[in-house]
Amino acid sequence: MPQRKPQRKPSRSKSPGSGPSRIILGTRKGTIILERGRTGWKAGKLAHGGVAVSYAARDERTGTWWAALEHGHWGPKLSRSADGEKWEDAPQIKYPEGTRYIDGYLNDDGSAAGVEAAMASAKPLRPKLVKASLKKIWYLGFGASDQPGRICAGTMPGGVFVSNDNGDTFELNMPLWNHSSRGGDLSQGECLGAKTFWFGGGAGVNGEHTPGIHSIFFDPRNSRRWFVALSCAGVLETSDDGKTWQGRNKGLLATFLPKPDVEWGHDPHYVMLSKNAPNHVWMQNHCGIFYSADGAQSWKMVSKEGRTAHFGFPVAADENDGKTAWVVPGIADDKRMAVGGALCVAHTQDGGKTWEELRKGLPQENAFDVVYRHALDIKGDALAFGSTTGNVYFSANRGKDWISLGYNFPPVYSVRFA
Amino acid sequence: MARVAFARHLYRFFPALEGREIRVKAATVAQAVAELERQFPGLAFYLVDEQGKLRQHVNIFIEEELVVDRERLSDSIQPETRLYVMQALSGG
Numbered sequence: 071m072p073q074r075k076p077q078r079k080p081s082r083s084k085s086p087g088s089g090p091s092r093i094i095l096g097t098r099k100g101t102i103i104l105e106r107g108r109t110g111w112k113a114g115k116l117a118h119g120g121v122a123v124s125y126a127a128r129d130e131r132t133g134t135w136w137a138a139l140e141h142g143h144w145g146p147k148l149s150r151s152a153d154g155e156k157w158e159d160a161p162q163i164k165y166p167e168g169t170r171y172i173d174g175y176l177n178d179d180g181s182a183a184g185v186e187a188a189m190a191s192a193k194p195l196r197p198k199l200v201k202a203s204l205k206k207i208w209y210l211g212f213g214a215s216d217q218p219g220r221i222c223a224g225t226m227p228g229g230v231f232v233s234n235d236n237g238d239t240f241e242l243n244m245p246l247w248n249h250s251s252r253g254g255d256l257s258q259g260e261c262l263g264a265k266t267f268w269f270g271g272g273a274g275v276n277g278e279h280t281p282g283i284h285s286i287f288f289d290p291r292n293s294r295r296w297f298v299a300l301s302c303a304g305v306l307e308t309s310d311d312g313k314t315w316q317g318r319n320k321g322l323l324a325t326f327l328p329k330p331d332v333e334w335g336h337d338p339h340y341v342m343l344s345k346n347a348p349n350h351v352w353m354q355n356h357c358g359i360f361y362s363a364d365g366a367q368s369w370k371m372v373s374k375e376g377r378t379a380h381f382g383f384p385v386a387a388d389e390n391d392g393k394t395a396w397v398v399p400g401i402a403d404d405k406r407m408a409v410g411g412a413l414c415v416a417h418t419q420d421g422g423k424t425w426e427e428l429r430k431g432l433p434q435e436n437a438f439d440v441v442y443r444h445a446l447d448i449k450g451d452a453l454a455f456g457s458t459t460g461n462v463y464f465s466a467n468r469g470k471d472w473i474s475l476g477y478n479f480p481p482v483y484s485v486r487f488a
Numbered sequence: 489m490a491r492v493a494f495a496r497h498l499y500r501f502f503p504a505l506e507g508r509e510i511r512v513k514a515a516t517v518a519q520a521v522a523e524l525e526r527q528f529p530g531l532a533f534y535l536v537d538e539q540g541k542l543r544q545h546v547n548i549f550i551e552e553e554l555v556v557d558r559e560r561l562s563d564s565i566q567p568e569t570r571l572y573v574m575q576a577l578s579g580g
Binding site for chain 1 (some may be wrong): 497498501530533534535537538539541543544545546575576
């Protein structure tokens with residue numbers, strides 16, 4: 071029998087050291103803001119009660135709080151707040167008329183064709199074209215310091231919506247939407263012969279799966295250069311502020327495919343670069359942990375199957391030391407559980423050559439926690455993460471010691487220092 | 489003009505819906521949704537997606553009959569029709 075969770079009061083956990091004073095959680099049951107006072111962390115300020123929140127964060131440049139909602143009935147919505155207390159619907163993200171994507175292939179009689187049979191046929195592929203509608207707002211990326219109004223939203227089906235006016239209006243990035251890796255411009259006609267290499271993906275609140283964009287990050291040296299990562303296709307880079315996109319998947323391995331070193335078809339779970347050493351980019355991938363020391367131009371797997379640090383969803387890169395990163399491992403894709411029933415954070419300081427397991431303050435028995443891709447964050451020496459079983463942990467000293475900020479939260483989708 | 493009643497859950501997001509009779513001048517359900525959007529900006533996107541398709545977990549009843557055309561909401565309505573915007577209780 072699993073042990074009962076400790077019954078101590080989580081809202082008054084004493085926190086060692088200094089550092090960030092606010093954390094915003096996106097959870098299955100709303101947005102929760104944790105604040106650190108003189109006596110420790112305290113959970114308060116619930117917003118969007120009862121509504122799933124796939125991502126929540128505060129834009130430090132403007133002070134605006136953002137939450138991506140997944141209403142069970144009423145569809146995905148973007149919500150914003152000036153103070154974290156009073157929230158309102160923001161202008162909504164909508165796919166433009168005529169945007170379509172490929173969702174399988176059809177026989178001549180309109181019946182669904184098996185993908186393999188369709189690919190093997192001598193006839194041009196007949197794609198099943200679906201009108202795009204918003205399934206999920208999966209991520210919000212706030213632009214570089216010289217782009218004060220820039221906010222990018224990563225969505226399902228896989229789009230990036232760009233705002234240059236602090237979210238008053240959003241526009242779908244069409245060069246990425248029409249990228250050759252997903253069949254090109256699909257807005258007109260039957261698009262015979264069009265073929266997509268994007269597949270799989272995360273699930274919306276209603277269980278609909280489409281490829282989706284979950285990571286967006288900017289080169290702090292050149293704001294016209296930025297990246298997106300998605301499940302499933304891989305990583306793409308633009309160096310002209312979104313006019314053209316190139317795949318950046320060299321060295322990645324998709325071990326769930328017949329040919330693992332494909333150009334497209336990779337499943338990065340989350341990608342993050344080191345803020346002050348931006349050539350160093352970290353990826354927790356479905357198939358292991360990958361590291362790039364050349365600005366995502368090439369990747370190297372830095373984990374091994376069977377070791378603790380290998381499978382998982384989130385990764386956090388140190389702001390200054392590009393070779394330093396943290397992950398929260400799970401067993402494997404077919405066992406999305408804490409390794410050995412014990413929760414640990416794995417830490418490398420040498421570009422993934424070695425991994426240290428950080429466990430002090432984390433439960434070491436009867437733990438089933440999985441930490442989702444946006445549910446680990448770093449700010450300076452502070453780290454925080456939240457799990458699918460509603461536990462939230464904080465470390466003020468780079469993961470050496472952890473304290474619980476609460477054991478009974480809803481399933482946690484995102485954790486961000488605010 | 490057709491009268492429209494709403495699931496009370498929508499009052500949380502559109503408090504102005506509560507406690508009043510909503511009337512729309514429309515010949516089809518799609519026109520009714522467009523008129524509702526004019527009266528209550530933002531409401532249509534709660535009921536339909538950006539393609540105009542009724543959301544999977546939303547139902548609209550014309551009197552006691554469930555709307556037939558969920559894609560384009562072309563079902564016709566009469567001046568005294570009563571429309572009911574409800575949650576579809578998928579999921580139990």
